[in-house]
Amino acid sequence: MSVKKLVEEAKKVIRNSYSPYSRFPVAAVVRTAKGRLYTGVNVENSSYGLTICAERVAVFKAVSEGDRDIEEVLIYTPTEEPTPPCGACRQVIAEFNPRARIIMVARNGKTLVKSLEELLPHTFTGERLLGGEKGGEKGSEGQGHTG
Numbered sequence: 001m002s003v004k005k006l007v008e009e010a011k012k013v014i015r016n017s018y019s020p021y022s023r024f025p026v027a028a029v030v031r032t033a034k035g036r037l038y039t040g041v042n043v044e045n046s047s048y049g050l051t052i053c054a055e056r057v058a059v060f061k062a063v064s065e066g067d068r069d070i071e072e073v074l075i076y077t078p079t080e081e082p083t084p085p086c087g088a089c090r091q092v093i094a095e096f097n098p099r100a101r102i103i104m105v106a107r108n109g110k111t112l113v114k115s116l117e118e119l120l121p122h123t124f125t126g127e128r129l130l131g132g133e134k135g136g137e138k139g140s141e142g143q144g145h146t147g
């Protein structure tokens with residue numbers, strides 16, 4: 001699926017962004033392995049901490065539809081430079097695919113493409129909690145970590 005198609009989808013929904021405080025509208029489009037698209041926009045709140053980013057809205061929509069195989073996340077902002085996802089969104093995307101392709105597109109079409117591994121190296125994943133991850137943090141035993 002072309003980046004152009006994903007940008008078109010993002011542009012369709014960005015008007016729904018609820019961003020009266022930051023005045024920084026964002027639209028995101030998740031593409032899953034099934035080829036399905038899920039859009040999201042940022043939704044702010046007067047209690048700032050409750051604000052949720054467009055990327056997480058799109059990811060949660062996909063997951064709530066039972067479609068977790070996230071392959072790409074496009075982030076569109078009407079800015080001069082592409083906007084990368086915040087740390088929280090990187091972690092949320094990593095939960096479903098630490099190697100997802102992240103495509104950042106600005107208003108003028110300027111595009112930046114990175115893998116999530118590049119944006120969030122040494123990712124903390126559920127494998128560590130489930131005991132599937134061995135090594136990596138050798139020698140961390142006895143440092144007060146409890147499981």
Ligand SMILES: [Zn+2]
Binds near residue numbers: 054055056085087090
């Ligand atoms: Zn975010």
